[in-house]
Amino acid sequence: MDSIYLFIFYTFRFLVRNTPFFILNSTLSFLSYIVYFLDKKHRKIVSVNINLSFGNKIKDNEKYQISKMCYKNLIYNLADFIRNQGASNEEILSKVTFENSSILEKSLEENKKIIIMTGHYGNWELLPLAIAAKFTPLTVVGRDLDSKVIHKILKRNREQFNINLLSKKGAMRGMIKSLKNNRPVGLLVDQNTKDTEGLLVDFFGKKVRHTPSVAILAKKFNAVIIPTFIFSNNDNTYNIKFFDPIIMNNTKDTEDDIFKCVQEQAKITEQVIREKPNEWFWLHKRWKNQYKNYYN
Secondary structure: OHHHHHHHHHHHHHHHHHOOHHHHHHHHHHHHHHHHHHOHHHHHHHHHHHHHHHOOOOOHHHHHHHHHHHHHHHHHHHHHHHHOOOOOHHHHHOOEEEEOOHHHHHHHHOOOOEEEEEOOEOOOOHHHHHHHHHOOOEEEEEOOOOOHHHHHHHHHHHOOOOEEEEEOOOHHHHHHHHHHOOOOEEEEOOOOOOOOOOEEEEEOOEEEEEOOHHHHHHHHHOOEEEEEEEEEOOOOOEEEEEOOOEOOOOOOOHHHHHHHHHHHHHHHHHHHHHHOHHHEOOOOOOOOOOOHHHHO
């Protein structure tokens, strides 16, 4: 399988690097529709997720457009991932603007322990690269890919600009070490967890499992949690927005403090998705624990 993955990757890379820019966008859009049309399995997952999120509050045509745009966003992200291989600071930063960057800058100036909380939204692969290129080295957590050769390519990209990539399995030790050394940590928190690992919170009016990792670390280290998301513009540029920090309560009821913090993380993530739903990674079984039969 690795040879097949590599063939697909290098073919796509050749396309991205050798197609004139004014033609490439149309080609990527067409390719995203082909993938959408052929990918019946994940198309159903997307449909289930959108229906669980919005129900009858939006029309079927709008749901269809969100589904198609989700695939388009993924194809565009992959193309940009290829362009970012070996990119300079200037090349990365030329593609992004920062909104409310004083939130991060203030925390860095005050030498606070920082957790950057985000999700699989917009061009999430570009987000840590841009932050590291502009503001500070980072430690980020990511799941190892099934293909070892493709994972090596991914890892090499993710570790540019003094970024330290931790494997999701057993990442807690590395995150603790980073925070002890005042090195900011970045975490994506919008995917499903096992019943034994996640807390049950409200998300789009339904119960869902959510990782408590960010809250646990923030409680332990008195760290500031900065929700940060990247939004795509129509001209192949991106806007990175830092939101007001999530305040971790410091009462004697640790369990309640952590739960409220986790709920706030789910709330800001939902807010971002509602603002521009076509940029979220709808292909993941977000409500698998509570609505498993819906995905069958």
